[in-house]
Amino acid sequence: MISAGLDARILVDRGGYTLSADLQVAPGEVVAVMGPSGAGKSTLFGAITGMVPLRGGHVRLDEQVLDAPAGPHVPPNRRGIVLLGQEPRLFPHLTARENVAFGLRARRMPRQQSRVDADRWLQRVGLAGLGRRRPAQLSGGQQQRVALARALAIGPRVLLLDEPLTSLDPDTAGEIRTLLREQLDETGTTTLIATHDAVDAVSLAERLVIVEQGRVTQEGPVREVLRLPQTGFAAAIAGIQRLPGTAEAGLWRADGAAVHLASHDAASLRAAQVAGAPLVALVHAADVRLRPAAALAPASEPGRWTARVTRLEQTLTGVRVHTGAPEVAADVSVDAVAAAGLAPGRIVALQVDPAEVRFTPAGRA
Known part of the structure; x- marks a missing residue:
């Protein structure tokens, strides 16, 4: 046939x-x-x-x-x-x-x-x-x-x-x-x-x-x-985090976090540039840097924020550290976890390079 x-x-x-x-x-x-x-x-x-x-x-x-x-x-x-x-x-x-x-x-x-x-x-x-x-x-x-x-x-x-x-x-x-x-x-x-x-x-x-x-x-x-996964399941199989937030004055914001909207995404985000418009950030856990809270100051600078560790999850290559408000995960080595004394409840500083983050309007499918 x-x-x-x-x-x-x-x-x-x-x-x-x-x-x-x-x-x-x-x-x-x-x-x-x-x-x-x-x-x-x-x-x-x-x-x-x-x-x-x-x-x-x-x-x-x-x-x-x-x-x-x-x-x-x-x-x-x-x-x-x-x-x-x-x-x-x-x-x-x-x-x-x-x-x-x-x-x-x-x-x-x-x-x-x-x-x-x-x-x-x-x-x-x-x-x-x-x-x-x-x-x-x-x-x-x-x-x-x-x-x-x-x-x-x-x-x-x-x-x-x-x-x-x-x-x-x-x-x-x-x-x-x-x-x-x-x-x-x-x-x-x-x-x-x-x-x-x-x-x-x-x-x-x-x-x-x-x-x-x-x-x-x-x-x-x-x-x-x-x-560009459009659902939580699609993001999970792609190894990407979908982080809901809003667009405001050239920034993506979610709880205490903020990231500059990378210029290469501007064309696809024109409709989301209205203040308060829902916007989803897409980021790999491997691209999130984690440091002791005092290591990054000021913490409120775009691309840097502090958060509380909610749980630790073992992976094939190390440890995935989950934080809350917003819910962001970072992949780090076992040695780094031990050196920083990371545990649930610990306050840590997170940093991401805007060039490593992609954005998509919420609800896009």
């Missing part, structure tokens, strides 16, 4: 939960879908595959309507859409070769040709010579490679990947991620990837869609969404 463009307008009711989302994917495009648990990602994929009934909207590939409440309903196995999830779901009694050949045989390919094609796909995913092994004789990463080969071998019009790397260890996940990138580039398969990992989005996708509480809250090129 040839990759198709996907046009999905999904309205689904599941008990007290409603998913209402519009999604368009160009032929050959790779789009990442991210959202907190329970946001509706799996329901979205289920509706696209035809396994979750629509209350409204449609699912269309190119000009063919696959699903609509008052129209046709093409069965899942006839849509040309393949779903690959966290579990490989290989047939345990079949060899790796037979698992890959299964879909080809289902499409009436002669047995001998299906085996030849299966071996070719196993070679493409780095499993040459392992075709005779059954799933129990393969590692988790090898099983996922077989599942990917099986999915791509039939030439799907659309490939849906639902958290395919979640159950793998970091090294294996990195290998499969590289393999996915290579194969998607080579096959040009229209692909949707549901993931919790921003690394998947950055390394595999061209566009990112954020789904929260059954709604699309932000979408755009991956790097643009991560550069």
